[in-house]
Amino acid sequence: xxxxVSTKIINKSKMNYDLDLLKxxxxxxxxxxxxxxxxxxxxxxxxxxxxCHLYIGQxxxxxxxxxxxxxxxSIVTSYRDHGHMIACDMDPKGVMAxxxxxxxxxxxxxxxxxxxxxxxxxxxxxxxxxxxxxxIGAGLAFAHKYNxxxxxxxxxxxxxxxxxxxxxxxxxxxxxxxxxxxxxxENNKYxxxxxxxxxxxxxxxxDRGKAYGIKSEIxxxxxxxxxxxxxxxxxxxxxxxxxPYILEMxxxxxxxxxxxxxxxxRTRDEVEQIRKTSDPIENIKVLLNxxxxxxxxxxxxxxxxxxxxxxxxxxxxxxPEPSASELYTDITIN
Amino acid sequence: MTIExxxxxxxxxxxEGTLAKWLVNEGDSISSGDLIAxxxxxxxxxxxxxxxxxxxxxxxxxxxxxxxxxxTPIALLIDSTESPHTSxxxxxxxxxxxxxxITTELKTDKLITLEPNSSIITVREALRNAMAEEMRSxxxxxxxxxxxxxxxxxxxxxxxxxxxFGNKRxxxxxxxxxxxxxxxxxxxxxxxxxxVEFMTFNFAMQAxxxxxxxxxxxxxxxxxxxxxxxxxxxPNGAASRVAxxxxxxxxxxxxxxxxxxxxxxxxxxxxxxxxxSAIRDPDPVIFxxxxxxxxxxxxxxxxxxxxxPIGQANIEKEGSDVTIIAxxxxxxxxxxxxxxxxxxxxxxEVINLRSLxxxxxxxxxxxxxxxxRAVTCEEGFPFAGIGAEISAxxxxxxxxxxxxxxxxxxxxxxxxxxxxxxEKLALPQVDDIVNACSDVCYES
Numbered sequence: 001x002x003x004x005v006s007t008k009i010i011n012k013s014k015m016n017y018d019l020d021l022l023k024x025x026x027x028x029x030x031x032x033x034x035x036x037x038x039x040x041x042x043x044x045x046x047x048x049x050x051x052c053h054l055y056i057g058q059x060x061x062x063x064x065x066x067x068x069x070x071x072x073x074s075i076v077t078s079y080r081d082h083g084h085m086i087a088c089d090m091d092p093k094g095v096m097a098x099x100x101x102x103x104x105x106x107x108x109x110x111x112x113x114x115x116x117x118x119x120x121x122x123x124x125x126x127x128x129x130x131x132x133x134x135x136i137g138a139g140l141a142f143a144h145k146y147n148x149x150x151x152x153x154x155x156x157x158x159x160x161x162x163x164x165x166x167x168x169x170x171x172x173x174x175x176x177x178x179x180x181x182x183x184x185x186e187n188n189k190y191x192x193x194x195x196x197x198x199x200x201x202x203x204x205x206x207d208r209g210k211a212y213g214i215k216s217e218i219x220x221x222x223x224x225x226x227x228x229x230x231x232x233x234x235x236x237x238x239x240x241x242x243x244p245y246i247l248e249m250x251x252x253x254x255x256x257x258x259x260x261x262x263x264x265x266r267t268r269d270e271v272e273q274i275r276k277t278s279d280p281i282e283n284i285k286v287l288l289n290x291x292x293x294x295x296x297x298x299x300x301x302x303x304x305x306x307x308x309x310x311x312x313x314x315x316x317x318x319x320p321e322p323s324a325s326e327l328y329t330d331i332t333i334n
Numbered sequence: 335m336t337i338e339x340x341x342x343x344x345x346x347x348x349x350e351g352t353l354a355k356w357l358v359n360e361g362d363s364i365s366s367g368d369l370i371a372x373x374x375x376x377x378x379x380x381x382x383x384x385x386x387x388x389x390x391x392x393x394x395x396x397x398x399x400x401x402x403x404x405x406t407p408i409a410l411l412i413d414s415t416e417s418p419h420t421s422x423x424x425x426x427x428x429x430x431x432x433x434x435x436i437t438t439e440l441k442t443d444k445l446i447t448l449e450p451n452s453s454i455i456t457v458r459e460a461l462r463n464a465m466a467e468e469m470r471s472x473x474x475x476x477x478x479x480x481x482x483x484x485x486x487x488x489x490x491x492x493x494x495x496x497x498x499f500g501n502k503r504x505x506x507x508x509x510x511x512x513x514x515x516x517x518x519x520x521x522x523x524x525x526x527x528x529x530v531e532f533m534t535f536n537f538a539m540q541a542x543x544x545x546x547x548x549x550x551x552x553x554x555x556x557x558x559x560x561x562x563x564x565x566x567x568x569p570n571g572a573a574s575r576v577a578x579x580x581x582x583x584x585x586x587x588x589x590x591x592x593x594x595x596x597x598x599x600x601x602x603x604x605x606x607x608x609x610x611s612a613i614r615d616p617d618p619v620i621f622x623x624x625x626x627x628x629x630x631x632x633x634x635x636x637x638x639x640x641x642x643p644i645g646q647a648n649i650e651k652e653g654s655d656v657t658i659i660a661x662x663x664x665x666x667x668x669x670x671x672x673x674x675x676x677x678x679x680x681x682x683e684v685i686n687l688r689s690l691x692x693x694x695x696x697x698x699x700x701x702x703x704x705x706x707r708a709v710t711c712e713e714g715f716p717f718a719g720i721g722a723e724i725s726a727x728x729x730x731x732x733x734x735x736x737x738x739x740x741x742x743x744x745x746x747x748x749x750x751x752x753x754x755x756x757e758k759l760a761l762p763q764v765d766d767i768v769n770a771c772s773d774v775c776y777e778s
Contacts, residue, residue: 074524108557115555124523125556129547135513136548139520146476146502146526153520166544169513176508330558331592333616 017225019291025067025224026284027301029059032083033281034309035092036255039082039099039113043259047317048099052113055083057254060280061186062087064227065154065247068235072149076124076137077156079114080186080253084156088121092312102319109322110330131157131164134183138170141181141244152180152238160191162205168212171244175212178243182234183209185248186221192257193265206248214244221249222278225287252278337386338407341395344373344380346574347625351375352400353408362390363414371408376458376629377490389414449633452603458628460602461491461567464609465529467638469499472527475613478505478518479531479568488533489569489628515541515566519548519618522564527613532568535584535622549618550593565612567621570598571662571713572761574626578749581757583714585661588620589691589723595644596691598622600665602634604688607642615644622690624663647694649701653683656771657701659724660711661687664743664762668711671767680775690720698724699731706737707774711767716744738774743767 036054043052055062058080066075066087077084085095090106098105098116106116114128124140127133137155144151161167162185174181185205189196202208206216215237219230227249234245252274256263285298341351352374358364364384371382391412395402402408446454455463469475476499477483482492483506496504507514511532518528532538538545545566552560572581588596595617599605605623612619642648650665651672660668665686672682683701687694702708708728710721721742728740746760772778 076520106557107555107559110557111555115552117552117556117559119559124520125552125560127548129543132516132543132548135516135544136520136523138513139517139522140524142517142521143524143526146521147524166512166516169508169510170517172508172510173513173517177505330554330556332595333553333558333561 019293021067022284022288022291023293023297023301025063025228026281026288026298027305028063028066028087029224029281029284030301031092031305031308032059032063032086034305035086035096035312036082038309038313039096040255040259042096042100042313042316048113049101050112051079052099052259053080053257054255054259055080055253057274057279058186058188058221058251059083060224060227060283061184061221061249061251062156064224065182065184065231067228068231069154070151072122072151073235074122074124074140074144074151074153075156076133076140076153077126078130078133078158078161079126079128080158081114081116081126085116085118085123085126088118088123090116090118090121090123092308093315096312096316097319100316100319101321102316103322103326104315104319108326108330110326131161131166133157134161134164134167135170137183138174138179138181138244141174141179142177144180145178150239152182152235154182154184156184156186158191159185159187159189159196159200159205160194162187162208163191163200168208171209171212171214174244175214178241180238180241181244182231182238183214183244183246185246186251187248188251188253190253190257190265193261193263195265204248206246209246214246216246216248218248218250221251222274222280222283224280224284335413336391337388337411339370339384339409339411341402341404341406341408342373342382343404344375345377346576348375348377348404350401350403353395353397353402354379356393356397357381358390360390360393364388364390364411377488378486384411386411387414388412446631446633449635451637452633452635454631455602455634456629456631457599457602457605457623458489458491460606460632460634461609461623462493462495464606464613465492466495466498468610468613469495469503471638472613474525474527475529476503476505476526477529477531478507478514480507480509480533482506482531487531489625491623491628492531511537511540512544516544516548518564519544519562522549522562522618523552523560527563529565529567529613532566534573534580534625535568535570536580536582538566538568538584545588545594545618545620546591550591553617554593561616562618563616565609565619565621567609567612568623569625569628570622571624572626572745572750572757575752575754575757577752581750583622583712583745585622585690585712585714586719586723588622589693589720593618594691595619595689596622597644597689598624598662599688600627600662600686602630602632604642604648604686606634607640608644608688611641611644614641619644622662627663627666630666642688645689645692645694647688647697648686649683649697650686651682651684653681653705655681655705656707656709656775657683657685657698657705658709658711658767658771659685659687659698661690661720662713664711664713667762667764668767670764671771674764674768675771678772678777680771680777682771693723693727695727695731698727702728702732703735706735707771708736708740709743709767709770709774710740711743711762713745713762716742716747719744738776741770741774743770
């Protein structure tokens with residue numbers, strides 16, 4: 001779907017948005033949410049091990065940006081990566097099977113939640129070390145530029161990662177070398193249990209690009225239309241060879257940092273308040289209703305997604321564990 | 335009053351240089367700080383400033399003279415009231431070479447045998463040739479690092495690459511190892527073949543997370559999808575008098591980690607053949623050079639397709655009584671030791687490992703089965719070092735063939751001291767190898 005989506009906005013009014021595009025975005029976001037809910041459920045049942053970081057609440061960020069990309073663009077992100085993979089059209093079955101550590105997972109069960117990849121879909125991970133993906137994203141952008149193609153790399157990282165030194169080393173080089181990289185800060189207000197204002201000096205994380213001459217913009221990351229429009233602008237800028245761009249997405253995660261997070265650092269009310277007033281899926285649902293899409297149509301989408309997720313969960317539990325011989329494969333290529 | 339202006343040492347490892355050009359003439363008056371000469375070292379051409387005021391009485395070493403040893407008088411400075419040539423005849427009436435003061439450790443030049451279809455080149459030239467040849471044949475290969483382009487390389491290893499390949503293939507980076515190592519890795523994930531130069535591997539510790547967690551492990555974590563064809567290269571180990579933070583051997587650090595290949599050349603032939611293999615390799619390769627070796631010359635094949643396979647050791651000298659296992663600069667010291675041992679009637683076999691991971695255990699074991707004795711040599715610390723690994727491998731594979739416990743010659747278990755005498759004590763010397771070999775042969 002994403003490849004056929006027009007990246008031209010006819011007019012800034014949301015009502016003039018292409019209905020198919022809106023339905024596509026609704027479906028994608030809902031797929032991510034239902035996937036994550038199922039992952040949380042399987043984790044509770046002990047079917048998924050280790051760390052598991054859910055993306056619930058942040059869906060508009062990745063779906064909005066993905067809707068502005070073209071074939072050949074690359075994406076790289078942190079360990080909160082399930083949503084990005086689904087947005088890249090990776091198969092929910094393969095993603096879920098990786099979560100359960102099975103042979104048919106995207107990494108043959110050897111990567112797990114935080115380390116999944118699909119070169120075919122332009123998804124370069126899935127990186128477990130906070131901010132390590134930022135220079136890697138700049139490097140992928142370097143490769144696009146070196147090869148002379150018009151592609152860009154979307155590099156996602158959180159507000160916690162935004163304080164890591166390697167982010168600024170990457171800003172510096174990306175700006176010096178005019179690399180086609182869009183740094184997307186998914187500011188969900190908490191780096192694990194520490195709120196942004198307790199960890200980050202200065203007003204906005206996006207301001208930090210100014211020192212490197214990098215253009216930036218703060219975006220309401222709960223509004224998918226705003227995300228898409230900002231992404232179109234940033235990607236266009238990068239594609240023209242003007243260098244990197246920073247998008248700071250103000251977003252929110254409903255669940256804990258990981259499944260083992262007791263979430264004592266914020267109140268239940270805070271979460272509920274945002275859910276009620278700014279939920280990205282509810283927002284687009286209202287818009288679709290306003291545009292005349294009847295509940296029946298949305299309900300059909302829900303049913304379709306439920307079935308995709310049920311299949312993925314079943315597949316992930318039935319897929320065999322990797323064979324013992326896999327222990328010693330993929331260490332080096334030769 | 336006459337002051338001798340001496341050939342200055344312009345880098346920690348400089349022993350001699352070329353007096354490229356005089357910027358003053360006899361009879362010129364100079365003040366301290368004035369530029370008086372250009373001197374070319376093995377790293378760079380540098381301008382030399384006068385330290386004292388006065389008049390140039392005589393230029394003792396003509397411009398263009400090569401091989402002028404450090405501390406050789408190169409000019410005489412006289413009082414500005416004196417006229418040149420009057421007071422100096424007695425001091426400087428002989429050519430400079432006969433006046434040479436430096437006699438410490440006069441090494442006899444070793445004889446280099448020129449092999450067929452080869453040239454005598456330095457390790458530095460071999461490394462550069464390897465990069466240039468691979469860059470000519472594969473457009474995906476590029477070089478990045480601190481001072482690799484316009485400065486022509488901190489140690490001149492990348493000299494000329496910018497001129498030939500331009501700024502789309504050779505990139506000066508800021509001094510941010512963590513960031514540029516990560517960018518190199520990202521480019522490798524994007525199917526390019528980066529050669530990332532670290533000015534020294536001491537600085538690569540800043541990039542350790544990217545090297546280990548991103549470059550080495552991602553192939554495994556992706557179920558084989560994410561190959562990372564990258565070379566990290568630069569000088570490793572001790573240089574000369576640069577103390578603890580700039581003098582460490584990282585061979586065992588990198589060799590510890592699955593997912594990496596680790597190689598360390600000794601000769602020009604190793605350097606060229608291994609670097610070309612490393613660049614062509616689909617996996618991340620750590621390429622550990624040695625600053626002291628850069629200027630040393632060896633016979634090296636001219637062939638563009640000459641490769642030294644990764645994982646293959648070389649027996650540099652055959653022997654029957656004891657096996658010396660070494661890599662990098664320690665190979666040369668081991669060969670010197672073997673020469674001394676030979677005079678004592680002990681015939682040592684010297685193995686040049688060339689690759690540390692994968693380690694050529696077969697060559698080591700076959701040799702030990704023949705000699706029944708083994709001594710390992712490395713500059714690194716002893717604890718959990720390469721020698722410990724080799725010793726374990728010998729125990730596991732050739733225990734019944736051993737006539738003596740394996741001995742390790744290593745750097746001392748201390749941070750590298752600065753003082754010349756202490757530094758010498760901290761580094762493994764030829765005598766240490768000779769003694770260790772004598773010990774395992776039960777000869778005193």
